Amino acid sequence: MWVPVVLGGLAVLCAVVLGRSLGPLAVVIAVAGPLPWHVVGVFVWWHAPEHPVARRLVVSGALFAVVIAFAFAVPEVIGGPGSGPAAPRVVFGVLMATLVVRVVHLLASLPDGRRRFAHERVVLPALWLLVPVDAVLAATETRLPLGPVPVGMWVFLLGPVLLGVRYRLLPRDERSELRWMLGVVLLTAVAVVAPLVLASWVRPQDVVTTVVVVLVDTVVVPAALVVAVVRYRMLGADVAVRRSTRYRLSWVFIALWYVGAVAGLSLTASAYLPGGLVVLVAVAATVAAEPVRARLTRIAAARVYGHRPSGQELLVRFGATLEQVFHPSALAAELARTVAEAFDLRWARVTLETPNRAVDMAGVPGKAEEPALAVTLCHRHTVVGSIECGPKVEGALTPSERALVQTLARQTALAVHNLGLAAQLSAHVARVEEQAGELEASRARIVQAQNAERRRVQGQLHDGVQQDLVAMVTRLRLARNQLRRDPDRVDAMLDEVQEDVYRVIAEVRELAHGIHPPELTDQGLAAAVRSRARRAPIPVTVHAGPEVTSSRFVPDVEEAAYFLISEALTNVLKHAEATRATIRLSGCADLLDIEVTDDGVGFSGEVRLTGLRDRVDAVGGALVATSAPGAGATVRVRLPVRRSGA
């Protein structure tokens, strides 16, 4: 593409240089004619090098410049019939026809540059017939009966017509991109080209009017293109929003040129035209310049307030944000800000339906202002929030911007879903950690309790039984001494020792019972609990249902149940100041219910019952303790059980 760019530039330069020798009108033609086409073409191509419209614009601009340069180099070709040699005339005719065809192609294929509809695929290639026809006409110096206007001018009108047809055929959401362009082109066609054609019919000799009006056309159309590209992002979002220094310089250049072109046109027109036509030219130029001026103001603002990201940049940036944001409210804030900034919205509101609903608003909505676009965040058919876009500061959201919001919405929905998963996971982890901590503490307490129990047994064996046995040894020794001195008294002494032995046996029996009651193994839970109850210093009644007395549980369960009942009873004896207690045992297929009730002082609030809870937790049971001061206490435990086959 560099060839047409350089060629076009050189041709524009040639036209201006050659035009100086032909008078001020020629310079104006050179400056106001091919130059804007060329500059706009290069600008658009620079920002969207692959876009077919940009390529066509560059080629058309270069061709236009070549045509003008050629005309200025060989002025005879525009001098009318019979002037000059045939060869340049034919070349000029071919160039002119090619230019016309290319411009029609350009206009008719907006905004995507492709031939999309059947009629376009027939009509547009057929236009190339104009080139040989025009060559023949130029060679034979024939004029068709269409008035003084070259046949190309009629063909030009085909551009707006095809564009209008295309607008009708496009899907609704793609039309908005085209609306501005179609409006300007139709306005130009109706207000400029059509009057020109009609006027030239009436006053065939008025070449100056023809030239001036054509120039208006050559200025308005590329200007409209620039507006469409920049303001409506006609060639894709990337073109419009990148703001390099070159971009701004281009704009400044266009603006300067534009003011000059409008002024020059008006001045030139006033020299040759009646007042009405001059006003028309001035109004057209000013109307065309107004959006450009507004746009320039916006650019200055953008330069002050910073850079607006392109769609791709936006997605990349937001993607990076998603990786770093772990909280719904932060996500909502970031998304609202991003959307409002990127699309230049008056406001944007983001709602995330997380457990703690997160709502964030960027910008300030007007009173009762409806969102211009509301997108629901959906993940697998579940609504997880919404993005509401207020109106843009200027203009309306384009289809590609709407699509971009949809894409952001999908990304966000996934992110919200992931945040939910992450929250669930961390809650799980916290619970597991808590349980692990509790388990560790409980294990430590169980070990402590076991050690304390060992110390107690060791103490009783050492300080009780062993001491008694030692005492008996001394008394046996005494009895033996007595045997020599007074045999009659030995019998009584041995009786005493025997009584002591009975006492020690009873003591050992109780000790063994305390460590593990033999009934628990031999007779089952109910018998062991009764035995334990009978040993208590207060009356303890045991009620055991037939389902408990008639079958045995596995040893683990019987032991767990027995020792926790024993501990509950110990608690009652130690703390409750109770006069009596009741133990109830009942069960069903795979549950054992234990209830220990006392009539003691009770307790209020939370009593940890840590030892009991540890025992219950260790076998996967559940414990509920109820009490009130002065009203006794009830401890209920439910254990999962297996019954033994025996």
Place this chain on the structure above:
Amino acid sequence: MPERPTTRVVLAEDHYLVREGTRLLLEDSGEVEVVAAVGNAVELLHAVGELRPDAVVTDIRMPPGHRTEGITAAHTIRAEHPGTGVVVLSQHADESYVFALFRDGTAGLAYPLKERVGDLDHLLGAIREVRAGRSSIDPRVVDILLRGHSRAADSPLSRLTKREYEVLRLMAQGHNNRAIAAALVIAESTVEKHGHSTFAKLGLGEEDTLHRRVSAVLTYLRHDPPT
């Protein structure tokens, strides 16, 4: 000393020293002939089947399970050889073992604590009772039974007079009225009177034979005091 007929006894005890010591003590009395001394319940049943002794003295805990093999063996012996009485020596002072032993009746069964091997008269007395088809319970076990049931304030046992309570206690041990009268140093007719009133207060019917009376008392004690 009048010549008594010797009682033929099979002894079952897994602890060697206790078994031999008990055998020596029993034989030393001149009243008992230990015809076999075995170490587990299987050997015990075998010996009883072979030797048809007058009485058996057996431990409760024996190999292989070390649980209640002695009680099971006692039931088997009483069922298969009604002429053989069984004295069950127990390490356990708990009522549940008593009730297990007397599950099907008290005739020909005795339940002394194991340390009674040092109290030969008591042990010989128990052997004599079971040989005669009667029964006997260790006084300490009876004390534990009665204590466990009399603590409840509304227990019928608390309505017994001190004397009635004593009579009940001795009855439960398996003593007959004459022995009770001798122990309490009162007239036998007085014992009889106390027996009637005690049974009436506990809501029990009169029982004619001694072991039935023990059964009745045990059955009564077996149930929890009403709440």
